Amino acid sequence: MTSPLPESWSGRSALDRAHIWHPFTQMKDHEADPPIPVIAGEGCDLLLANGNRVLDGISSWWTCLHGHGHPKLMAALERQGAKLDHVIFAGFTHEPAIELAARLRSKLPPNLTRCFFSDNGSTAVEVALKMAFQAQLQKGQGQRTRFGALNMGYHGDTLGAVGVGELDNFMTGLFRPLLLRCERLAVPEDPRRELHVNLDGWVDRLEAARQSIRFFFENHGEGLAAFIAEPLLQAAGGMRMWPPEMLVELRAQCDAYGVYLILDEVMTGFGRTGSFFAHSQAGIEPDLLCLSKGLTGGVLPLSLTWATDEIYSCFWADYTEGKAFLHGHSYTANPLACAVACASLALFEEQPVLEQAAHLSQAMKSAWSRLGELPSIRKARILGTVAAAQLVDPGTGEPHSTESRFGWRLHRRALEAGLLIRPIGDCLYFMPPLGTPAARAEQAVDTITYLLK
Numbered sequence: 458m459t460s461p462l463p464e465s466w467s468g469r470s471a472l473d474r475a476h477i478w479h480p481f482t483q484m485k486d487h488e489a490d491p492p493i494p495v496i497a498g499e500g501c502d503l504l505l506a507n508g509n510r511v512l513d514g515i516s517s518w519w520t521c522l523h524g525h526g527h528p529k530l531m532a533a534l535e536r537q538g539a540k541l542d543h544v545i546f547a548g549f550t551h552e553p554a555i556e557l558a559a560r561l562r563s564k565l566p567p568n569l570t571r572c573f574f575s576d577n578g579s580t581a582v583e584v585a586l587k588m589a590f591q592a593q594l595q596k597g598q599g600q601r602t603r604f605g606a607l608n609m610g611y612h613g614d615t616l617g618a619v620g621v622g623e624l625d626n627f628m629t630g631l632f633r634p635l636l637l638r639c640e641r642l643a644v645p646e647d648p649r650r651e652l653h654v655n656l657d658g659w660v661d662r663l664e665a666a667r668q669s670i671r672f673f674f675e676n677h678g679e680g681l682a683a684f685i686a687e688p689l690l691q692a693a694g695g696m697r698m699w700p701p702e703m704l705v706e707l708r709a710q711c712d713a714y715g716v717y718l719i720l721d722e723v724m725t726g727f728g729r730t731g732s733f734f735a736h737s738q739a740g741i742e743p744d745l746l747c748l749s750k751g752l753t754g755g756v757l758p759l760s761l762t763w764a765t766d767e768i769y770s771c772f773w774a775d776y777t778e779g780k781a782f783l784h785g786h787s788y789t790a791n792p793l794a795c796a797v798a799c800a801s802l803a804l805f806e807e808q809p810v811l812e813q814a815a816h817l818s819q820a821m822k823s824a825w826s827r828l829g830e831l832p833s834i835r836k837a838r839i840l841g842t843v844a845a846a847q848l849v850d851p852g853t854g855e856p857h858s859t860e861s862r863f864g865w866r867l868h869r870r871a872l873e874a875g876l877l878i879r880p881i882g883d884c885l886y887f888m889p890p891l892g893t894p895a896a897r898a899e900q901a902v903d904t905i906t907y908l909l910k
């Protein structure tokens with residue numbers, strides 16, 4: 458097979474610019490500042506075509522758990538590839554999917570008994586929204602045509618997911634005329650996650666926030682099919698860490714008003730926040746749970762929507778009653794992805810992955826606390842192995858102007874210094890793979906400190 462690729466990376470970059478439309482990117486920017494070629498991944502590092510090695514401080518869009526190219530995950534991929542690459546999942550089944558369901562079942566709250574496969578976080582959310590609506594409809598609750606969601610939430614880029622995400626920004630606001638009907642609720646950030654904490658007035662603010670949830674449900678509860686939230690950490694909304702007490706209240710109000718609670722753990726799942734799933738820190742159980750990203754350790758696209766028996770039973774009927782959940786994707790339960798996901802889950806049992814993550818979190822906490830003392834940093838905070846802070850102009854204490862593209866420039870400068878970070882607006886965050894050695898994480902925070910001084 459002859460390759461159409463030019464020999465040099467400059468020739469390849471020209472082809473990229475000629476034909477490829479990159480995600481979340483103003484493509485005009487790439488005329489002056491082309492996409493950076495990556496040629497390999499090794500543990501917590503990425504190797505760039507220019508020979509630089511950079512620490513993957515964003516876990517490759519929050520997916521990579523055990524490091525790149527983990528031998529056990531790669532071996533599982535190879536083994537499965539030799540057996541079965543793909544097969545339709547409607548009317549057929551296979552070992553990796555069954556094993557994955559069984560492995561995960563044992564890690565989930567007992568009420569979640571049924572899983573539905575799709576292939577990315579957005580589709581896991583779409584499935585949950587459709588399931589919730591259809592289940593309510595089939596229970597005679599057809600008036601529940603709206604959803605509830607948190608301000609500043611993010612659940613993906615398909616239209617259903619956009620409809621329950623934050624709309625007050627330039628990425629999603631323009632789609633407003635096309636979207637689902639959604640009522641939004643504000644939750645406060647949790648000051649207890651901050652490394653230079655001030656808890657003045659917190660007890661009163663927490664109680665007021667609880668009251669606002671009750672008020673929200675009094676107003677909207679009867680019309681909602683489901684309420685969706687990212688438990689404890691609103692990631693794309695700016696790494697907003699919110700109180701577990703609010704999640705407990707949400708669960709109680711959903712129960713009181715017959716509203717399903719959908720938890721979107723696409724980003725928070727698989728040990729990222731200090732526990733295997735974030736919701737367990739609040740001691741509650743969702744009715745629907747969305748998983749993706751770390752599900753395959755960050756190797757292949759796959760997602761799951763877990764549902765309760767109660768929801769499942771709403772779809773159980775004779776064929777002619779037309780109650781089935783008629784949804785599916787071509788690559789549903791792809792065997793290669795399922796096999797890698799099984800290998801990733803097995804690693805949690807074979808190795809002290811969560812203990813290592815706790816150790817990493819401690820190291821990140823001390824380093825991040827020092828970073829938090831810089832005049833260009835506000836509100837340094839941490840949850841598990843996700844550290845975040847606000848970038849400000851040290852002269853004014855205010856966020857940098859949008860025109861200055863401070864975050865983008867910091868991202869490019871950090872790459873030169875051997876670190877991949879990618880601030881979201883004013884929000885600087887650092888989220889390396891769980892298996893990153895503590896010393897490498899500390900070094901990365903030193904790099905950020907140096908760049909901000």
Ligand SMILES: Cc1ncc(COP(=O)(O)O)c(C=O)c1O
Nearest residue numbers: 577578579611612613687723724
């Ligand atoms: C909480 C959450 N839900 C859903 C998604 C969408 O996932 P995907 O990009 O795989 O569609 C994301 C992506 O960042 C996410 O953070």
